[in-house]
Amino acid sequence: MSTVAIITLAGDLHARVIRRQLQEVHGVEVAVVASDTLSAAGGLTWSNVAGPAPTLPTEDGGVLDVADLDLVWWRRCHGRPTVPDAVTDPQMRKLVVKDNRAGLRGLLLAGFTGTWISDPYATERAQNKILQLSVARRLGLTVPRTLVSTDPAAVRDFARAHGGTVIAKTMTGLLGTSLEAGRVTLESLRDDDEITVSATVYQEEVPGTDHLRVMVFGDAVHAARIRSGELDWRLAGDMEVEPVAIDERLADRLRRVTVRLGLRMGVFDVKLRPDGEPVFLEVNPQGQFLFVEGMSDMPLGEAFAQFVVDELARVHRRVPA
Ligand SMILES: Nc1ncnc2c1ncn2[C@@H]1O[C@H](COP(=O)(O)OP(=O)(O)O)[C@@H](O)[C@H]1O
Ligand SMILES: [Mg+2]
CATH class of the missing domain: 3.30.470.20 (ATP-grasp fold, B domain)
Known part of the structure; x- marks a missing residue:
């Protein structure tokens, strides 16, 4: 029986729906690991001496043996992780989050030899909008004329060249904040300090x-x-x-x-x-x-489950790191 792990944030609806579909319709065993509640969950272990197998805690309080995994759905790992109140120093709280994240990644990088949907580093790299826009254009897609800049003169010139109004949006976004794409006009681009504060995406409006x-x-x-x-x-x-x-x-x-x-x-x-x-x-x-x-x-939950099943059928084990 194949075993799949979904690495995601606690309470993720997509994980719940796809797990049910995979288990009930396709007979695939699925474990969910909540990447944002690793602190205080216990169950994360790796060692290079004989004894404990590499394990991760599952969201429902169990423990998952990493060596059993055929496929990992790397869904979410950048939420707002919980850290026990007992850790009060803000720097220490950051360290706890980073160390748990590194432990999770390390265990999988060293011990998991199946198929990723998708590779964690490819995922992180692919999120960059400058890279995406460049790749999409090179592969023949039409993309909006775009400027990413912190230079007030360049930003105003770009807006002027596009009729005085352009779309502005963030490079990345932040979980829990709503910073939607919006129109900005030359009028609202007068303040140099607002433009220089961070790299922003300016685009012609489609x-x-x-x-x-x-x-x-x-x-x-x-x-x-x-x-x-x-x-x-x-x-x-x-x-x-x-x-x-x-x-x-x-x-x-x-x-x-x-x-x-x-x-x-x-x-x-x-x-x-x-x-x-x-x-x-x-x-x-x-x-x-x-x-x-x-x-x-549209039956997208089933389409995704079928995709996972197809990927499982073609798992080629990699050589362990
Ligand atoms: N250049 C644009 N012209 C028209 N609408 C846009 C433009 N850029 C973004 N939008 C609108 O804003 C939404 C969010 O922008 P998007 O590029 O998908 O970034 P994100 O979802 O990361 O905020 C799009 O789905 C679209 O509805
Ligand atoms: Mg979008």
């Missing part, structure tokens, strides 16, 4: 009301159209979501971006211009997709 959320799971591509009058559809109360067929050229380019970034999956945000041209905005290496199922009845 017009229209139709967005695509495209799930690339291995070779399979599932696309949903999200129709909303809001610039950032996450703020919309009125959005319509439905499955759409996308042309094979677009599907293939998105697959190639995923592969070029070293990922096994990717959840893409694409905006459709009124002339029908799809414009790549970003790829989320571990993007959410179950909300699309909830709003469109």
